Amino acid sequence: MKFYGDSQSGNCYKLQLVASLLNIPYEWIELDIKNGDTRTESFLKLNPNGKIPILELEDGRVLSESNAILNFLAEGSELVPKDPFERAKVLQWQFFEQYSHEPYIAVARFIQHYLSIPKERRLEYESKQVGGHKALQVMEQQLGKTSFLVGDHISIADISLFAYTHVAHEGGFELSKYPNILNWIQRIKELNRFQPMKSV
Structure with a gap:
């Protein structure tokens, strides 16, 4: 199988x-x-939406949207709970990531880390801080109750949220305010076969 993507993208x-x-x-x-x-013709044939990442299988089938790909790759593994309610909780966190977390933390990271906060995007950057901290507070509260987001075992919910959370400081978010999140990040980094994000 082939993954198409940008190694600096959390997704x-x-x-x-x-x-x-x-x-x-x-x-x-x-x-x-x-x-x-x-935006090339060849890529748009794979994904008309023109976004990464995408997964291309050996038989030519293509899947887009990072969390959909995670669910496909992890199907039947220990990263997907067998209990229907817990599986729904995984999805709940993945929807949270895409709607309440990524639009703030990932965008703030892009504006600061890649653009150095240009004057014309200063107000946007500041507004992203509010939503990002709200998302981090929700995670902090849950991780004060359980080791991982859905109980005491890692799931693809954690992978979805880890991607941008562990580099949130690159978007101006001070993670020292969130000790439960910091402990969770460390637990994930200590997993067997953990792979760090490639540095610039």
Whole structure:
């Protein structure tokens, strides 16, 4: 199978991390969004939405959206709970990640880490701080009750949220305010076959 993505993207890193944890072999195809790699005719045939990451199977089938790919890759593994309610809780956290977490923390990281907070995006950056801290507070509260987001065993919910949370400081979020999150980050980093995000 092939993964198409940008190694500095949290959404793309999710795939690398789950594949490493589950020892899934794959070919990585690095794309440069700024260079227009996702707007080429060949890429748009794979994903008309023009976004990464995508998964291409050996038979040519293609799957997009990072959390959908995580669910596919982890199906039947210990990263997906067998209990229907707990599986629904995993999905709950993944929807939370896409709607209440990523739009704030990932965007703030992009504005600060990649653009150095240009003047014309200062107000946007500051507004993202509010939503990002709200999301981190929700996670902090849950991780004060359980070791991982859905109980005491890691799931793809944790992988979904780990991707951008562990680099949230690159978006101006001071994680020392969230000791439960810091402990959770460390637990994930200590897992067998953990793969760190590639540095710039």
